[in-house]
Amino acid sequence: MRKENSTNAINEQFLFQVCELNSAIAMISGRWKSQIVYSISQGNNRFHLLKKELPNISEQVLGRQLRELETHAIIIKREIPETVPSGIEYVLTNKGIDLVPVLEKLCDWGKTYADGKAIAVCSDLINSSR
Amino acid sequence: MRKENSTNAINEQFLFQVCELNSAIAMISGRWKSQIVYSISQGNNRFHLLKKELPNISEQVLGRQLRELETHAIIIKREIPETVPSGIEYVLTNKGIDLVPVLEKLCDWGKTYADGKAIAVCSDLINSSR
């Protein structure tokens, strides 16, 4: 996100002010990002573990997304103490931890309406008019 | 989203298969989109009402986002019966209605951690190591 004062950036800011919903979505959208958060919450909290989980991701992209998640204070990068080749792990902040159940809600919603099952307008509306 | 079999599109598909979470996020991310859903749920269910609510949006963009929301079966477009200049309204489907509380959860999460307040790793982790 290399901003400027383009219309795009201005509109983004506008939405951020309308409701935190928009900044929340900005933080979790982006390819791989929420999947990374979820994977970390499941224990895949090291660079190489994430790489294994997401076989198609390139290291550059993974590093970039991790940095962004760190910027948004969803995760924190830590050296694992007392490891000789000095490992790095990613830990969810409390912000990140609170995000997980919300992601699960989103996931449930996605599952419920996967494919195209059971889509309808609010009952009475379907069988009226055209 | 004019897909192809670009790496980008392939990775998107990969994530969709990993978890519905990713398809859910793909449906609600995108500038204005979730704000539109929320606005419709609040009663701003006509083109011109949405335009008023979102002063910076261009009509082209609004129309496009509405179309995408329709494609994802989150909203449905209906003619309002018995109106003489034949008005159009947008109605949330049950899928859309179920989405609203999830958006509210996201919003709450965003509010809780707005600015940079109270970010910390899981208690004990802060005051250890470097």
Add this chain to the structure above:
DNA sequence: GCAATAGCTAACAAAATTGTGAGCCGCAAA
């Protein structure tokens, strides 16, 4: 020494999203 593992990053290219300019239809009021 040489390869492998872990953990990255910069610079660039490709693809996707977002915004702009212009225009179109039907209807109604002035």
Add this chain to the structure above:
DNA sequence: TTTGCGGCTCACAATTTTGTTAGCTATTGC
């Protein structure tokens, strides 16, 4: 009959996101 509202859409340009190529440090194992 011209203006204005409501409701859009197309083609194109600007911006942003995503992916690629190449590299770099440090340590372990052979």
